[in-house]
Amino acid sequence: MPEQKSAVVLVSGGLDSATALALARHEGYACRALSFDYGQRHRFELESARTVAQTLGVIEHITMAIDLRAFGGSALTADIDVPRDRPAGAPGEVSADIPVTYVPARNTIFLSLALGFAEARGCADIFIGVNAIDFSGYPDCRPAFIEAFQKTANLATKMGVRGQRIRIHTPLIGLTKAQIIQRGMALGVDYGLTTSCYDPAADTGRPCGRCDACRIRAAGFADAGITDPATA
């Protein structure tokens, strides 16, 4: 029996990364999930990450602690209010007006730790559920960033030097939120297990309904003509 190919998948507990994990599984990868307890306001998502990883079937799941509150500089990691009812930008837009929920260098940090995890396990494939269409305009969700990171990864590692090419897979990067949801539903993803809110109620985890993450999620389900099982 040939050895099954394996991948590291970044799993946040949200809708996009659950879909990325389902797609990696569908492509035949044995998956190792990586989540971060980074001091995020919506730490509640880590419960969802555990359930999503278990339900979709992973061979390993690490939740790594890195206290990005030591740096701060974001509404998610410092005492800065999460914006509510912010007007949506145009699809695919990255402007200089990046919202305060941007966490400095977050995806670079997450991908570099995924790279360390992958290389330590002898695995050359990394999946990340970034999306550059229905998103908050974060610079580290764009294709140009991902391409540059992939190039860096191949220069950074023993694996790269040995010619075992590292690939950063972004299966959602060009999809609308509605398309992501439809893709996931077709693969049997239970979105009732996922959570997207940046600022959920501390006791129940109930989403606020008014932050960017809630609004983009709600618009995606509406466009797809599907009721969000997490809020039903």
Place this chain on the structure above:
Amino acid sequence: MPEQKSAVVLVSGGLDSATALALARHEGYACRALSFDYGQRHRFELESARTVAQTLGVIEHITMAIDLRAFGGSALTADIDVPRDRPAGAPGEVSADIPVTYVPARNTIFLSLALGFAEARGCADIFIGVNAIDFSGYPDCRPAFIEAFQKTANLATKMGVRGQRIRIHTPLIGLTKAQIIQRGMALGVDYGLTTSCYDPAADTGRPCGRCDACRIRAAGFADAGITDPATA
């Protein structure tokens, strides 16, 4: 009075990063030091990092915990013996025979966290004491890696999108170990405060004298014609 320019400097407690910090201070940067408690076997170095940062004068010092033992895959983060009396490679050589002290993606991880720290403080300059001459042949010490990371950093961040160019400074990258030591001595660095050993005695921190780090350090002091104050 014009605002003083500031930089984030990666400080490990070793000889190279102490010199990089001294050079950054000499160039007029107000410095923020960043160290990592990453589960390294030679965790003893963090004491040196604190002393070095204090002595050379920093405005902030964060020691961040990230448990890379969860990934393992290196003699520094797993139960793998540190090689002793390993024959030195040719200066500047990176071969497929990268030693087991290589930590998967370590400098990518460290630089990405430095990037998050820098951006959160509104600072566009990062110093790292990598050296590609008298080193262990790690891929993530090479100029091509640094250039790729710098490009990634500028695509990853709000700062980059806004055109505030992020620079990764590697003032030691082309120097021999002897030149690094001479440069640092001229700036008044007390190398007696630094530690390089990968596998020091657990109780005293006394260097083993036989790992790559000890051997490269000893050769550097010998070439410079200086007695190492840490072992005198």
